[in-house]
Amino acid sequence: MQTYYYLLASQKFLLEEEPFEEVLRERTRNYHEREKEIDFWLVKHPAFLETSTMAAIKAKCPQPAVAIISTDKQFITWLKLRLEFVVTGEFVAPSADIPEPLASLSTV
Template sequence: MQTYHYVLASQHYLFEEEPFEEVLKERHRYYQGKNKEIDFWVVKQPTFLELPKMRAIKAKCPQPCAAVISTNPNFVTWLKLRLEYVYMGEFQTPSKAIPDPLASLAVL
């Protein structure tokens, strides 16, 4: 099983109020400088929020929402500190309840 970590926010906040594109470019440059493989994905309307155990989290986040999903918990913590108004969490997959979130992503 793989653990994925995420930050979740409204699309309006991420794409219009925050310099989110610059944050991602900064991180991409950092990964390139360290010869690290990209381990994060930006997903609009993530399907893992449709699970019964995620209803409370989805209810707290203004819709439509977007998530940054990563296998790197330190990156997600860095994003939480950098972006401030986001929800942070994790889930494990694949499982019967959650299919692999990267199998059919429409990555931005």
């Protein structure tokens, strides 16, 4: 089992109103330069929000939501400091509630 950390926001905010693509591009470049394996993922309409244990978290975030999921807690903390209007947290997976941590309910 692995602990995953997430930053959650509305898709409109994170993907349209913020220059977030630039942040991801810079972070990816930095990882490649340091020969570090990518440990973060952007997941539209994350399935983990549909679990009963995440109902309160889902209620805090305008829908449709998007999540940045990472195994690096410091990366999520760094993102939270750069962005407003986001929710952060963590979960352990795979579990009975969250069998696939990076699963999406989005068809696009």
